[in-house]
Amino acid sequence: MFTGIVEELGEVTAVEQLAEASRFRLRGPVVTEGAKHGDSIAVNGVCLTVVETADGEFTADVMQETLNRSSLGALGEGSRVNLERPMALGGRLGGHLVQGHVDGTGEILSRTPSEHWELVKVALPAHLARYVVEKGSITVDGVSLTVVEAAADHFTISLIPTTLALTTLGIKQPGDPVNLEVDVLAKYVERLLAAGVNPLHAGEGQK
Numbered sequence: 637m638f639t640g641i642v643e644e645l646g647e648v649t650a651v652e653q654l655a656e657a658s659r660f661r662l663r664g665p666v667v668t669e670g671a672k673h674g675d676s677i678a679v680n681g682v683c684l685t686v687v688e689t690a691d692g693e694f695t696a697d698v699m700q701e702t703l704n705r706s707s708l709g710a711l712g713e714g715s716r717v718n719l720e721r722p723m724a725l726g727g728r729l730g731g732h733l734v735q736g737h738v739d740g741t742g743e744i745l746s747r748t749p750s751e752h753w754e755l756v757k758v759a760l761p762a763h764l765a766r767y768v769v770e771k772g773s774i775t776v777d778g779v780s781l782t783v784v785e786a787a788a789d790h791f792t793i794s795l796i797p798t799t800l801a802l803t804t805l806g807i808k809q810p811g812d813p814v815n816l817e818v819d820v821l822a823k824y825v826e827r828l829l830a831a832g833v834n835p836l837h838a839g840e841g842q843k
Contacts, residue, residue: 638678639723640731640773640780642803643667646679646719648711649693656700660684660711664719665692671721676736678720680804681778681815682706683736706738707777707813718778718803731780732773738815740764742776744808745790754795755784756805758814765789766826767818775817779803 646664660679667677668689675686677694684696703709711717723729745757758776760768768774768786775781779799785792800806808814828834 637723638683638720638734638736638778639729640681640720640734640775640778642718642720642779644719645802645804646717648713648715648717650713651711654697658698658703658709659687659695660698660708661693661695662717662719663693667719667721668692668694676722678718678722678734678736678778680706680708680711680717681734681736681775681817682708682738702738705740706815707741708815710813716804716807720778732775733820734775734778734780734817735820736778737817739767739818740816741813742816744810744812744814746810752797754800755792756795756808757790757792758816760787760790761816762789764816764818767822772822773819775815777804777808777814779805 644664644666646662648660649663650661652659671686671689671694673686673688676683677686682702684698687695687697698708740761743759745759748755765788768783768791770783770786772783773780774783781793783791784794795805
């Protein structure tokens with residue numbers, strides 16, 4: 637489980653094409669400190685398993701399913717990436733609950749700079765539109781953000797200078813793909829309601 641608060645702006649140092657998979661080597665001295673085989677690290681919002689670490693770098697195998705459902709397949713040597721370690725139980729939840737399971741990809745449509753922030757419009761896949769609401773939370777390339785406007789085919793986010801400086805959202809341009817993860821709580825509520833269960837009374841009668 638992650639929070640969507642990016643810890644480090646990392647870099648892809650190598651990509652090896654495998655049979656129906658890719659092996660990425662990524663540089664991230666902060667997130668690799670104390671990391672070991674089997675640990676999880678979110679890369680642009682995608683939860684990946686560490687294969688090995690050495691000298692501030694780690695490798696991770698990305699299966700075809702993940703490449704198909706996320707924008708990781710577009711990464712190459714030199715690409716910058718957002719990195720985050722899993723949250724520690726008992727720690728502060730700075731963003732919102734993020735699983736690192738990408739629901740789909742969007743595309744940067746436009747950027748409108750202002751004096752103190754920048755408004756970014758992102759294309760929204762039709763199957764995700766019902767989960768995105770004004771003032772709700774969404775994860776874009778692993779960054780926990782608040783939705784400014786929610787439309788049927790797009791949403792907007794307002795980026796402060798810190799986010800622009802410390803994440804890849806500061807360098808993404810119109811036309812660039814981004815990974816999207818919607819609020820998992822909304823999906824659970826939808827599933828319960830579809831099954832005819834009232835979430836407010838789901839536990840009644842169970843002793």
